[in-house]
Amino acid sequence: MPFISVDFALFVTAVLLLYYIFPKRYRWVVLLIASYVFYGLTGIENFAYILTTTVSAFLGAMLIENKGTEQKKYLEDNKNKLTKEEKKSYKAVIKKKQKLILTVCILLNFGILLYLKYIDWSIAYINLFRLTYMGRIDFIPFKNLLLPLGISFYTFQTMGYLIDIYYGKYEREHNFFRFALFVSFFPQIIQGPISRFGELAGELYKEVDFDFSRIKSGFYRIMWGLFKKLVIADRLAAYVRDAIALRETYKGLYILLAVFFYSMQIYGDFSGGIDVALGVSEMFGIKLAENFNRPFFSKSISEYWQRWHITLGTWFKDYIFYPLSLNKGIIKLGKFVREKGAVQFGKRIPIYIPMLIVWFTTGMWHGSQNRFVVWGLFNFVFIVLGTEFEPLSNKITQELKLNETGVMMKTYRVFKTFWLMSFLRIFDISADVPSAFDTFVLIFRDWGSFNIKFVYENLSLPQEDFIVAVVAIVIMFVFDLIQRRGSVRERIFKLPVIFQWVILSLLITAVSVFGYYGPGYDAASFIYGAF
Amino acid sequence: METVIEILKGVHPEVDYENETGLIDKRIFDSFDVVNIVGELMDEFDIEITAEHMIPKNFNSAQAIYKLVKTLEEE
Known part of the structure; x- marks a missing residue:
């Protein structure tokens, strides 16, 4: 089920109704079932992967904890018999066993991820090696495996949990089903954020009262995310694609504009998707970790x-x-x-x-x-x-x-950082490393030949779309600037109700009217969803 | 405590470790210094310092570092 679709909107509405109808203590069960239904709709075969991760991490955490309990008991029972050195060496033995359990789980889970993600990449190199050094032309065929939805995100999140348990950062989750919800919580499965157990568990299992202001606030955030994704990112995608593909014809400023627009596109796409995820979660009274903090205002690459x-x-x-x-x-x-x-x-x-x-x-x-x-x-x-x-x-x-x-x-500094990061993204939009360098060099050629008409007529960004995109980008930056002084939504909610409705209506209108539904429109897919 | 101060002096001999309480906040130590100090501490006291201990509060003064070492030694 695509994240941005009528189906998803209906799905969220139905889950919300069930969630608030159910007694508070069982609401997490509604979320678990909803998450598995959502996941199942992306392909039943994907269950095998997410279940492997869930079961292995659950068992791994259990075994690590058991070893810890065993150590505690042994040390307590022999408190007066053991010397300091003996206690230390006993602890080292236990730690070694815990490390082994952790290593097996990590190898299994990252092994699956690595296999699915990099098998064809490895095969390509093996074939190249065989051809170059052995003269063999019987190429090993590619596997063409499909990456299960969100596998990077849930694998990272779950392995983070297991490592934290190993370090004794917090107690493990003893209920398998509650743990399964932590791994599969549907709003964050597509492209994150990658949550920490210590932060998310409390949110997932807490008992919340229905609060309309939470629904309203979440809805605002979803609409803002859709604005960034549909009005900005999807509108710019075709221009970026065409300008890079036709870089030999349209050099200089056309490419520079594509580089700038790609930064806007990827920010709109990724942060917009995260806004949707956080907005949906907020409606359930669940606060997810923020994934962006106005990155384009950073003064250095580290920042x-x-x-x-x-x-x-x-x-x-x-x-x-x-x-x-x-x-x-x-x-x-x-x-x-x-x-x-x-x-x-x-x-x-x-x-x-x-x-x-x-x-x-x-x-x-x-x-x-x-x-x-x-x-x-x-x-x-x-x-x-x-x-x-x-x-x-x-x-x-x-x-x-x-x-x-x-x-x-x-x-x-902000300007310098922005452009450095934007230039690096050329690797993102190029077919390979040589063409990325080629694109970079072409930026500095033929600036005089720039004619905005070609952008409108030949590069898939008609004048009206260009104007909408620029205005929307300005709006996005103004909001980011206002956000520096605190939550924009909180400010809106302090306004008289009539203004709140006006703003929401404007946002809905902007998304419905100016959302890009033209050629190349693909609201369903997110750039980071593929990672 | 003396061993801790000795390790710290090996990195920044000019600092008055008895009184300084802003080793991180005042940027006297940079990230290179902290990681190298941690290495020395782990070696000297046979303790395990992990990511969760890497917070400014634990490294702002010699006293705080000593407290961290003592806590980890008792674990």
């Missing part, structure tokens, strides 16, 4: 990544970056290099090596193509350069007596 797809970034930080960074092997390597005299280099090893791995993985996560890996590595390089040149940049700012906190400097 940008703390404000774009926040839940994925924090996932990588907590479950890949820190464990690697605090890994004894990497720390020892850093120390060894420092002791050999390369103090500054050694100091950086426990940060930069894990960061490189994180960016490589982030690239892979976005897609099984080399261009995404290169995109990830460019992000890494830019962050390293930003960090290393920060002292020099500060010195220049001081020498030139520029006001570090002034509007000019802030604007310059």
Whole structure:
């Protein structure tokens, strides 16, 4: 069932009715059934994958907890018999067993994800190797496997839970069905956010009273998400596609415009989808984690990544970056290099090596193509350069007596970050790495040949659509600016009721009238839904 | 406590660790320093410091770091 469709609207309405009709203590059951129905509608065969993840993580958490209980009991029973050293070595044995359970679960779940996502990518390389070095032309056929809906998102979320249980961050969920809801909660299954058990569990299982203001607030958010997705993102998609495809003919500003529009498109598409997910959840009284914090106002690439797809970034930080960074092997390597005299280099090893791995993985996560890996590595390089040149940049700012906190400097940094990130997205819209570089070079050619008429007539963005898109983008940025000082919806709800209705009517009208339903319209699919 | 201060002095010898309470907030330590200090602490005290401990509150002063070490040693 597409996320943006009449069917989905009817589905949510029906689930909402059932949810609030049912006694409070059973409402989570309604959500679980609804989530499985929703998931089942995407393909019955997908159940096998989500059930494997649910069952393995549930059992894994149970076994890890059992080992912890066993340790506690043993230490208590032998409190006066064991020496400090004996207690320590006993704890180490238990930890090792818990680690083994965790490793098996992680290998199983990420193994499934990796297999489904990267098998064809691997086959392509195996075929290339066989052809180049063995002269074999009997190519291994591609598997062409379909990725089950939301597999990246629920796998990351569930493995995050298991790692947290391993670290003893919180108690595991003892009820299998409640846990199944945590894995499958339908509003977030398509494209996140990737929630943490500690935050989401309390929300999912709490007993809420019906509150109309919550429904209203959620509805506003859904409409705002639809505005971003249908009025902006879907309208710009055709232009971006055509301008990149015809880049040899339409160079320079046409491509620059496509790069700018793609940033707007992907933001509208992804953050719009997240708004829908958060709005739907809010109607059920469930608060999901925010995934965006006005990313285009970031003053550095590091800051940008703390404000774009926040839940994925924090996932990588907590479950890949820190464990690697605090890994004894990497720390020892850093120390060894420092002791050999390369103090500054050694100091950086426990940060930069894990960061490189994180960016490589982030690239892979976005897609099984080399261009995404290169995109990830460019992000890494830019962050390293930003960090290393920060002292020099500060010195220049001081020498030139520029006001570090002034509007000019802030604007310059925001502008620089926005364009750097936009240029990196060329990898996203190109077929491969060479054509991404080719597109980048073509941006700087033939600026004089730009004629807006060709945008309207030859590149799938008629004048009226162009105007609507630009106005909608301005509205989106104005709202983002207002949001800096707090929730826009809360401000709206403080207005007289008549104004609240006027704003809502305008929003509904904008989505219905200006939502893009023309050629290439595909409200059902989200760019991040494919990840 | 002395060992903790010794480790900290190995990274930033100029800091008055007895009185300084804003090692992170005042950006005296950067992320490189913190990770390297954590490495030294894990090595010296045979403790496991994980992502959840990596919060400014735990590294703002020598006292806070010492408290973290003691808590982890008792676990």
